[in-house]
Amino acid sequence: MANQAAGVIHDLGYRGYDGPRLGRAQIIRALTWHSFRSAFGIGRGVKGKIVPVLAFIAMCLPAFVNAFAVARGNARLFGYDVYVPTLRVALVTIFIAAQAPELVSRDLRSRVLPLYFCRPLRRGDYPLAKYLALIAALLILIEIPLLILYVGTIASAKGGGAVWDETRALIPGLGVGLMWAVLMAAIGLVLASLTGRRAYSTGIVAISCVLTFFLSLLLIQAEGGQDATATGARVAGLFSPFTILDGVRVWLGGNPHVGLVADPGRYGPLYGLVAVVLLAACLGGLAARYRKVSQS
Amino acid sequence: MQSIQALTVDPVKTGAVIETMALTKVYPGDVTALDGLTVSVAPGVTGLVGANGAGKSTLIKILLGLIPPTRGQAKVLGHDCQARGETIRTLLGYMPEHDCLPPDVTATEFVTHLGRISGLPPTVAKERAAESLRHVGLHEERYRLIGTYSTGMKQRVKLAQALVGAPRLLLLDEPTNGLDPAGRTAMLELISRIGTEFGISMVVASHLLGEIERICDHLVAIDSGRLLRADTITSFTQASQVLAVEVEEGLVQLRAELAARGLTATVQASTVQASTAQASTAQARTLLVPLGGDDTYDVVRDCVAALALPLCRLQQRRHQVEELFRDERDERHERHERDERDEEVARNG
Numbered sequence: 001m002a003n004q005a006a007g008v009i010h011d012l013g014y015r016g017y018d019g020p021r022l023g024r025a026q027i028i029r030a031l032t033w034h035s036f037r038s039a040f041g042i043g044r045g046v047k048g049k050i051v052p053v054l055a056f057i058a059m060c061l062p063a064f065v066n067a068f069a070v071a072r073g074n075a076r077l078f079g080y081d082v083y084v085p086t087l088r089v090a091l092v093t094i095f096i097a098a099q100a101p102e103l104v105s106r107d108l109r110s111r112v113l114p115l116y117f118c119r120p121l122r123r124g125d126y127p128l129a130k131y132l133a134l135i136a137a138l139l140i141l142i143e144i145p146l147l148i149l150y151v152g153t154i155a156s157a158k159g160g161g162a163v164w165d166e167t168r169a170l171i172p173g174l175g176v177g178l179m180w181a182v183l184m185a186a187i188g189l190v191l192a193s194l195t196g197r198r199a200y201s202t203g204i205v206a207i208s209c210v211l212t213f214f215l216s217l218l219l220i221q222a223e224g225g226q227d228a229t230a231t232g233a234r235v236a237g238l239f240s241p242f243t244i245l246d247g248v249r250v251w252l253g254g255n256p257h258v259g260l261v262a263d264p265g266r267y268g269p270l271y272g273l274v275a276v277v278l279l280a281a282c283l284g285g286l287a288a289r290y291r292k293v294s295q296s
Numbered sequence: 297m298q299s300i301q302a303l304t305v306d307p308v309k310t311g312a313v314i315e316t317m318a319l320t321k322v323y324p325g326d327v328t329a330l331d332g333l334t335v336s337v338a339p340g341v342t343g344l345v346g347a348n349g350a351g352k353s354t355l356i357k358i359l360l361g362l363i364p365p366t367r368g369q370a371k372v373l374g375h376d377c378q379a380r381g382e383t384i385r386t387l388l389g390y391m392p393e394h395d396c397l398p399p400d401v402t403a404t405e406f407v408t409h410l411g412r413i414s415g416l417p418p419t420v421a422k423e424r425a426a427e428s429l430r431h432v433g434l435h436e437e438r439y440r441l442i443g444t445y446s447t448g449m450k451q452r453v454k455l456a457q458a459l460v461g462a463p464r465l466l467l468l469d470e471p472t473n474g475l476d477p478a479g480r481t482a483m484l485e486l487i488s489r490i491g492t493e494f495g496i497s498m499v500v501a502s503h504l505l506g507e508i509e510r511i512c513d514h515l516v517a518i519d520s521g522r523l524l525r526a527d528t529i530t531s532f533t534q535a536s537q538v539l540a541v542e543v544e545e546g547l548v549q550l551r552a553e554l555a556a557r558g559l560t561a562t563v564q565a566s567t568v569q570a571s572t573a574q575a576s577t578a579q580a581r582t583l584l585v586p587l588g589g590d591d592t593y594d595v596v597r598d599c600v601a602a603l604a605l606p607l608c609r610l611q612q613r614r615h616q617v618e619e620l621f622r623d624e625r626d627e628r629h630e631r632h633e634r635d636e637r638d639e640e641v642a643r644n645g
Contacts, residue, residue: 014431014494017424017462021386021415030412043405110398115457118360118390119413120382295363 028129035133039099051098055091063145067152080173082259089242096188097206101198103130108196117294127286138181186282193289212240237261247271312336313497319368329354331521341491343508343515344501351521352501389463391454393470399443403453414461428456448479466498538584542609553599561585
């Protein structure tokens with residue numbers, strides 16, 4: 001019976017398609033959307049959702065608690081630009097260590113890339129889509145807690161002036177979050193794309209982030225702590241992406257007494273330069289990696 | 297060499313799906329994968345045959361615009377591979393030789409996603425993914441994770457993803473790889489159906505001639521990056537597409553009966569004793585009947601039944617093409633050696 005039914009369906013025959021086709025930009029968008037979903041484990045099994053969802057909840061929890069406290073009449077504890085700095089470092093590390101391999105190593109591992117490159121994509125389009133997707137995912141992870149905190153705070157703010165002040169505090173916070181997403185996504189992807197073995201690429205990403213971060217922290221402490229003004233303390237933050245990002249934040253006018261690094265002072269531009277060079281190196285590496293892969 | 301050149305330069309340009317002109321690819325380290333390959337492929341099902349390392353995969357990659365040729369030019373459906381790679385890739389479906397499926401998604405999701413990447417709008421991608429999977433024979437299984445599939449099912453998914461983008465030309469690289477004999481037959485039938493019923497031209501790369509000759513209209517044979525021969529399958533096999541009918545006795549009657557029904561059978565020449573035709577006919581037990589189609593089998597069966605002859609073997613002759621290739625390669629080799637000898641003689645003289 002089942003066979004008969006199948007036979008009947010089969011007799012419908014093959015139909016071609018002459019309708020409109022998506023342009024390259026739309027194809028990139030489709031791939032980005034698909035990758036963005038998989039960054040949160042959507043379209044994967046339950047296992048794929050555990051890490052991103054837990055990281056997201058953990059990131060939002062302080063914002064919820066603080067927003068609740070603000071509603072009870074307390075002050076806002078966390079700054080938007082330095083929202084729970086060490087927790088954020090830990091959670092962003094966990095997130096990209098788990099999800100950057102999900103985006104790139106998986107395709108390398110299952111050798112699915114030739115199926116992408118035999119379609120109307122250009123060589124750079126695949127890593128570009130993956131990069132945009134990871135940036136978007138990191139923005140969700142980093143910015144949503146800030147928005148929760150913001151909404152919770154303005155809900156109990158008295159008067160338009162207070163709302164305006166709050167908004168002015170939020171905007172640089174969102175900017176810092178964007179900076180984090182743009183740089184960390186690039187670092188995560190280029191490291192994860194080194195190997196198709198997921199455990200290895202997770203390890204590479206996690207170890208690179210954690211070790212460099214502790215190296216920088218130790219150097220900062222050794223040179224006199226966050227409030228030190230010695231050159232050593234000022235440049236010690238250059239050894240890890242997180243402290244570089246925080247240095248850039250301070251250089252751009254953020255509060256030097258909170259956060260991860262000692263005030264870079266006149267070395268501020270150096271932080272900016274290193275951040276840009278690091279980003280360019282990662283993106284260049286990613287492009288080179290996929291130029292090679294697409295030909296094999 | 298001369299004859300090959302003459303054959304291929306011959307402008308069959310009208311409607312050729314693939315044309316290459318003196319296509320050469322030298323990989324770093326002086327590895328020559330393609331060596332001045334000039335060939336023109338007509339619409340229909342074309343077999344691309346050659347041993348491993350003959351340059352089949354390199355040719356396919358150049359056609360897909362994934363790697364640039366070192367020299368020469370390649371055109372697919374009238375578009376230059378280097379300049380119009382993206383356009384070509386919209387028109388092509390490609391089934392790679394190796395495993396290329398992620399285990400942790402369902403076939404439906406995977407093929408739909410690749411349909412999007414082929415440039416299909418969301419709903420069309422969904423419809424076409426379901427259709428392609430159905431065409432390759434995956435029904436309810438398509439909602440299962442690919443990791444749970446058998447090799448045969450995986451090969452079908454690979455074929456479905458090549459079909460999803462509504463290609464005008466399919467490039468299939470070793471589609472029967474890793475399949476058992478039954479799976480091979482099923483896959484070949486499927487490919488043949490796609491070629492004939494769906495009207496999609498395709499190039500099927502394979503190192504197994506016996507398989508490829510069953511489904512192809514044309515054959516392109518390459519060896520160490522050079523064209524060995526390109527022609528229609530019929531002229532390749534010529535009279536070798538035959539059915540061997542072996543009977544224990546009554547060969548002459550059978551021959552007459554077949555002739556009466558319109559089939560001219562020849563007696564298989566005895567390899568041992570070809571001195572007199574009479575003697576060999578008396579001893580021979582095998583008739584070679586030109587294989588026209590499935591009817592031929594019926595006619596032979598009816599004849600044998602009508603005469604009540606003891607039939608011991610009914611076999612479609614394969615590997616004939618293979619022998620043909622071997623001969624040609626040997627000939628070329630010999631000619632090459634002879635040329636060298638002549639040159640040497642000329643030099644010394």
